[in-house]
Amino acid sequence: GQNIDQPTEMTATEGAIVQINCTYQTSGFNGLFWYQQHAGEAPTFLSYNVLDGLEEKGRFSSFLSRSKGYSYLLLKELQMKDSASYLCAVTYSGNTGKLIFGQGTTLQVKP
């Protein structure tokens, strides 16, 4: 199978830093995406990692280790509007761009 595993829920405080982990099966791995989804809305693209290392985009960063089958999304200077679900998704070789999604991590930011 191609299970994508993420924690179900996380809670953090406004202004803090939070790290959301994602693990996946490495065989045939092509690339990893992170999406943000606010309640009742469509997912929006955050980041794409295909090589090992850290990709930084403003307050959000995403890290990938291909050999370990591991990624994390790092959110800095948390704001209340960051309360949302964060979806990890993976593409595998030969899958014609199909995304395999994890169940998502619901992040609640508290004042």
Place this chain on the structure above:
Amino acid sequence: SQTIHQWPATLVQPVGSPLSLECTVEGTSNPNLYWYRQAAGRGLQLLFYSVGIGQISSEVPQNLSASRPQDRQFILSSKKLLLSDSGFYLCAWSRGTSEQYFGPGTRLTVT
């Protein structure tokens, strides 16, 4: 710039009735197109994807079908809806295996 449209935004249908959801993409040509379903509190499940006109791949056997009559049009259909078809239906597009961009979604309730 590229935009993706879905309609209707919400739909309430009785069990056994037919279904037709439409998705169109503007500002790009020959996109990959995808239909996902998200049940309440669950992750995204890929239903169908298409790499070209008339080319449809089904991911999950069910009473739904998809068609791509034009390059930038993707239609999801059913002849007879089941209660289990309720959910949030999302259409997405991508250029090859790059990131996918989602439409606003259709919230379907089967009663």
